[in-house]
Amino acid sequence: IYHTPERVPPDWVPDCAIAVDVLRATTTIATALAAGAEAVQVFSDLEDLEQVSQAWPAEQRIRVGERGGKKVEGFDLGNSPFDCTPERVKDCRLFMSTTNGTRSLARIQSAKIVLAAALVNRAAVVNYVHQLYPPTVWIVGSGWEGAYSLEDTVCAGAIAHSLWMLTGLSVAEFAGNDETVAALALYRHYEHDLLSLFHQASHGQRLLKLGSLDDLKYCAQTDILDVLPIQTEPKVLVAG
Numbered sequence: 001i002y003h004t005p006e007r008v009p010p011d012w013v014p015d016c017a018i019a020v021d022v023l024r025a026t027t028t029i030a031t032a033l034a035a036g037a038e039a040v041q042v043f044s045d046l047e048d049l050e051q052v053s054q055a056w057p058a059e060q061r062i063r064v065g066e067r068g069g070k071k072v073e074g075f076d077l078g079n080s081p082f083d084c085t086p087e088r089v090k091d092c093r094l095f096m097s098t099t100n101g102t103r104s105l106a107r108i109q110s111a112k113i114v115l116a117a118a119l120v121n122r123a124a125v126v127n128y129v130h131q132l133y134p135p136t137v138w139i140v141g142s143g144w145e146g147a148y149s150l151e152d153t154v155c156a157g158a159i160a161h162s163l164w165m166l167t168g169l170s171v172a173e174f175a176g177n178d179e180t181v182a183a184l185a186l187y188r189h190y191e192h193d194l195l196s197l198f199h200q201a202s203h204g205q206r207l208l209k210l211g212s213l214d215d216l217k218y219c220a221q222t223d224i225l226d227v228l229p230i231q232t233e234p235k236v237l238v239a240g
């Protein structure tokens with residue numbers, strides 16, 4: 001586990017990498033794909049998103065832009081998972097750029113297998129990774145502009161804990177680095193009340209000030225969507 005993309009070693013190529021931005025990008029990606037979106041294509045840069053999405057048929061194109069927790073002016077959607085209803089997203093491609101989530105996806109592009117995970121689809125991702133049983137798995141939190149985020153670390157801990165239970169390994173054999181041990185401990189402390197941790201998290205408080213309590217409640221739900229967001233071409237995720 002790495003708490004933020006910046007903490008990922010520059011020269012290491014893992015077999016499998018999982019991006020986590022539980023408030024809210026990877027929760028929204030999982031929700032959109034579960035609702036029938038054709039794909040989610042992620043961009044770090046808004047202008048790049050605008051240019052590439054122009055070439056897509058307008059009736060199958062949804063532009064998702066978020067900065068600072070708010071919808072970007074002129075975009076179709078902000079980054080609330082509640083906007084990703086089947087009626088709205090079915091058979092559409094989401095062109096998405098968010099403050100941090102799309103950056104952690106960009107950082108793990110060197111991996112052979114790239115996945116996006118949140119609490120809502122943890123079980124689907126864990127089961128896939130366990131069957132694959134790759135020698136190395138990165139779980140990379142998105143953080144907030146380079147800083148650590150409680151919500152991404154606890155989500156990474158939730159994923160790691162489920163995977164660890166399935167392996168039957170000792171924690172010493174399983175946990176590759178100190179950040180994994182820390183994330184597992186955080187998850188074990190809050191696993192029965194993840195929402196209370198979201199309320200304490202700085203981005204959780206930012207979203208609450210923006211009136212997004214319902215988003216926090218939704219994002220804190222575990223294993224409710226059986227969807228595996230997997231990358232099929234650079235920065236394009238589909239339901240696996």
Ligand code: MLT
Nearest residue numbers: 024025079098099100101
């Ligand atoms: C992020 O990229 O940091 C989040 O997705 C922001 C948000 O949607 O609140």
